[in-house]
Amino acid sequence: MGFLEITRKDLTLLVRDRRALVVLLLLPMAFICILGLSTGRLLGWRNDNQLLKLGVVDNCGSRHSGLIIERMQAIDGINTVRVASLAQVEEQLSDRDLTAAVVIGERFESKVEILSPRDIFDVSEARMKITLDDVDIRVLSRPAGAMVQSIVDQLVLFCTLQAVLPDSARRSEVKSKVADLLLGNSSTEPDEPDSDEGSDTESNPNPAVATGKLDKTAENDTNNKDDSTEPGNPVYQTLVPAYTVMFAFFLVPIMGRSFIAERELGTLRRLRIAPISAVDLVLGKTIPFLVISLAQSAALFLFGRLLFGMSWGSQPWLLFPIVACTSLSATGMGLLIATLVRTDSQVSAYANFLVITLAGISGCFMPRDWLPEVMQTVSLGTPHAWSLIAYHEALTSQAPDVAEIAQACGVLSLFAVTLAAFGCWKMQYSRD
């Protein structure tokens, strides 16, 4: 059981190595904090300087225009403020106080009142027919802000439809079809009787809650409004696991340095002379880093939960195998690299390069969905990617696909075994 002694010794040394602890524990926390501050999410604090700051001029002042503004204010990541006049909007746009502006015209309500679903959808072409101009809404943006204007156009149109469609649908015989089409409620029968829905609408001052589905949507929107203080903030559901995975693999250079230190101190010779097996030696040198890696991941998820209100998913137990398999593959890679490098400079050059490159390829720096398809495929050659896939499934799905997570964990384990086997072989070979 010589490996236990080596494990205990290395854990003692690791705990005393403040530089390693900083890299493994404090650095990822610092990174997440910095990004949290950048996005205005730390400790539920919400920064006014959001991604988009929209000014809204409501020249109509109707119930529907008020609903549109409410819906826009509920969109996460957009700071929607009311502005009194078009002149003020133009001034704030030129002063860069606003990213874009929405002007709801005086004729808005009159246009909405006569709007039917046929005006909104071109059923024969299966496409949206309506434009903002049709309902007297204009979107203004800074010069050279075409892309922003396009995005805001779509958002405002969506909010407008959400606000006006229920009333419009009620006026139309094709109400249920449109609502299904818009809301994707395929289970609803197309010819479902609607006799009692009118009373729903009447009894509820908010037309958005006229149907059960809309009611749910509105409820979700309300929740999203304050989601920075609620568990499950989508930013951290991606950010925390991404940095947890990336920093798990920062063990690789630290393991490399540990082996080099052992070699340079001459203690590796002493260990090899001692009556312990090569397996004891490999296990003893690997387990401490596995323990540190597990502790690191646990600390980061706890950190994410306490500081950022991230959710551990609907089935938190699923995180255990993912953390374990990620740590195993990281230590496997660490073992292989440790047996390949000979100097501290090699660790700095090769191991750090490898770790950062693999993190970049796999999607640790940005959501994997943002990667081009070809890169997403290429990234499957890295353990990081499989770990991210598993975390994504466990943390963001209401009903995580356990089979998909199991598959990712299996691949991670395979990485771990393969890398460690190469490492052991190299270590055995290097004895001579």
Add this chain to the structure above:
Amino acid sequence: MNLLEVDRIRKSFNGHVAVNDLSFEIRAGEVLGLLGPNGAGKTTTMSIIAGLLTPDDGQLRYRDEAITRTSKSLQSELGVVPQDLAIYPDLTAHENLTFFGRLYGLRGQQLDQRIKFALDRSGLTANAARLAKTFSGGMKRRLNFACGLLHEPKLLMLDEPTVGVDPQSRAYLLDCVRQLRDDGVTVLYASHYMEEVEDISDRVVIIDHGQLVTSGTQEELLGKLPIDIRLRFTGDALPLTASLSAIEGVAAVEPPTQNATTDFMTVIRTKVTASENADLSGLLGEIVNVATKRNCSVLSVTTNDSNLERLFLELTGRRLRD
């Protein structure tokens, strides 16, 4: 009785032969000095014995039993004090000893006793709780030494254990080796310091270019050295040198070197060895007579000491080694 036999071992690295057909034995309870210039193959030989390297050819026998690199019989009874320090600077002396003791299976009271013994033997008891990195060079050497003898090895290999230590620590370590020998521990001691080996070794093995040059007790080896006569004189040097070379019993005469404006010095290599215990007075008389005939005045005649360093240089040459 031989504790360890090294039998015709050979080891090469990328075509370079580091150890070539080397054989010697270590007898139980002795201190065997292993001498050789840089690159002679000492460390390779010790690495093979320690199980770090597998010989290309040849065999090791421990207690008459053939052993391989992974044999446990030698591993558990072997203590090694490597040439370079092999301790953890971020562990205390006590933690270092505890770790290495546990690796050799020591536990509980036995471990405590052995740590106490090792600390005491290495003079580090008062500093047991200090981190090794705060130690002086001599203290680190002593801790390095203590780690090697913690598990009561039957065979202790020391590879230049006194390199870079102060005279006090060196004397202390050598005293420890003597005490260990008195306790029955067999010691293989490799060093460049001839006086150390001379001081503590029962027998000496000299190797060069990976091969055995000679081995035996110090008396046996030094006895093989020819006696050199150091002659200081005044007069005409060249004719005298030629005449001295012709004397029977003289093997060679070094070209004279001028000591002062009139004094010369030469070394006469005789055919007489130290072990022959021969009377040199006849030969010395003849040398003085020849000098007088050549109108040279002999100012002094001395004989060189026979010591390991001289033997070593005789056998391995004076050429610088890389």
